[in-house]
Amino acid sequence: MKMKLFLPDDYTVRRDNPLYGDVPGELVYQPDVYRLALYLAQRAGLRHVVDIGCGSAGKLLAFRGHCAVIGIDSEFGIDMARKTMPEGRWIVHDLEQPxxxxxxxxxxxAVVICSDVIEHLPQPAHLAGQLADLARRAPYVLVSTPDRDRARGWLDRGPPANPAHALEWNASEFVRFLREAGFGDVPFHGHTINTDHHRAKSTLIALAGIHVSPRPCPPCKLAAVMHGFNEVDILPEVLDHLAAQGVEVHYFDNWSTDGSWELAQERLHRGQIAHCARFPEAPTDQYEWHAQLSHTTSYAQTLDATWVMHHDADEIRTSPWPGVSLRDAVAFIDALGYNAIDFTVLDFRFVDGRAQITAHYERDLNHFEFGRRPGHFRQIKCWRNDAPAELADSGGHDVQLPGRKVYPVKFLLKHYPLRNEEQALRKIHHHRLPRFTTEQQKYQWHHQYDAYKTVERVTGWKYKDLLPWHAVHFNTEYLVERISGIGLD
Structure with missing residues (x-):
């Protein structure tokens, strides 16, 4: 049975395209595809990278010293690859054959790469089916191809402007084609940059493999240990979200004065959180973040939870798969043998001139910026709770535990620290800055609000300085950034 290509009925496929030779030049094509592949290989501790259509192999030089390189291509491409990396294993092959x-x-x-190859084949279905088979055997398989709509315009019906291309898909067509080829639901798909110079999001990328395709697994108990101080406006929303995600909450109130403590006690009595206590034993005029973090890890050791998550009171955490809860995602990762999880930080902001938002923050605060402070690039705050963990020395950003193996694909941390003018002013000038001084001097922490020390009013952000939030758009347009952090540096 012939596989559908999902191209428009009036699309013209080029049947006589010449063999393409990937000769090195000034531009690096699909740079973040290869950066992502290396990132996945390093975090997963993989020993091989397999590049199908490797060309001259220049982008594989980054794998030297990390992975054994296997390249598959035409004789012309392999001749160049052998000169580039003599130590690689190079296989001459016609990519239209098995x-x-x-x-x-x-x-x-292995991590398997097939980057901007499939569009060169007048009959691409056979290679796509083989890639789908590899995705059922390898941890990670990356496939990329140009987006016809973004590269050529919505009305293009072929043949491709690039004479070496036989055909080109748009985003919807390509995902449907991969699904037809056997990739299933294609867990991660979106756009990435085309070259290191142009940096246009005109390349389609799909990530599949046995380590990114969630399956039902034996349940794990996941517990969130939360320290909170005066976050009563957002705390109900956070607690409701965690309950919906199947997460058991252990809340420690740092002597709040705004009703947070009373709210947590009420939730405890209603059975909506597992534990509620105050910490430290008496109020203090300092934030004592190091002590709170040390308490989190020591308390975690008393729990029967399989996994523990260090969680702030102004965060909404989600798994990287829409519709898969935190509890189910962690169970899948546990079954794969990983024991720690990293997060990508999105800081949501209130906008200057817009009506003040005082509730339903996840729904109504819909402009954000990627977290780009140094600590944001390493947010390893969820771990398997079978050995003592250390969290305090990194300021809560980077849990340390024996034999740590971090799951490469990052989860999402939606952060809502400053939610409206009144709350922001109160939090910065009354609840944070006066209480940061000791740890600022001792650890060089807590400098995120230094710019506000001399201001009497905290104004909102400008639309032009933020990105609009739309879940579907975010998941595809920022695929590489959200799952790895690549491109945010």
Whole structure:
């Protein structure tokens, strides 16, 4: 049965395109595809990278010293690859024929790349089906191709302007084609930059593989340990979200004066949180973040939870898969053998001139910026609770535990620290800055609000300085950034 290509009925496929030679030049094409592949390999501790259509192999030089390189391409491409990396394993092959056997010992320990290759084939279905088979055997498989709509315009019906291309898809067509080829729901798909110079989001990218395709797994108990101080306006929303995500909450109130403590006690009595207590034993005029973090890890050791998450009172956490709860996502990651989880930070902001938002923050605060402070790029705050963990020395950003193996795909941390003018002014000038002084001097922490020390009013952000939030758009347009942080540096 012939596989559908999902191209428009009036699309013209080029049947006589010449063999393309990936000769090195000034531009690096699909740079973040290869950066992502290396990131996945390093975090997962994989020993092989398999590049199908490797060309001259210049982008594989970054893997030197990290992975054994296997490249598959035409004789012309392999001749260049051998000169670029003599130590690689190079296989001459016609990509319209069945791929050479690689062996499960290689594939189970490999990231597979097929970057901007499939559009060169007048009959791409066979290669796509083989890539789908590899995605059922290898942890990670990356496939990329140009987006016809973004590269050529919505009315383009082929043949492609690039004479070496036989055909090009748009985003919807390509995902449907991959699904038809056997990739299933294609867990991650979106756009990435085309070259290191142009940086236009005109390249489609899909990530599949056995480590990114969630399946039902034996349940794990996931507990959130939360320290909070005067966050009563957002605390109900956070607690409701965690309950809906299947997360057991252990709340420690740092002597709030705004009703947070009373709210937490009420939730405890209603059975909506598992534990509620005050910490430290008496009120203090300092924030004592180091002590709170040390308490989090020591308390975690008393729990029967399989996994523990260090969680702030002004955060909404989600798994990287829409519709998959935190509890189910963690169970899947646990079954894969990873024992720690990283997060990508989005700081949501209130906008200057807009009516003040005082509730329903996740719904109504819909402009954000990626967290770009140094601590934001490492947010490893969820871990398997089978050995003592250390969290305090990193300021809560980077949990340390024996034999740590961080799941490469980052979860999402939606942060709502400053929610309207009144709340922001009160939090910065009354609840934070006066209480930060000791740890600022001792640890060089808590400098995020230094710019507000001399201001009497905290104004909102400008629309032009923020990104609009739309979940579907975010998941596809910022795919590489959200799952890895690549492109945010």
């Amino acid at each position: 791929l050479p056997p690689l062996g499960d010992d290689v594939l189970r320990d």
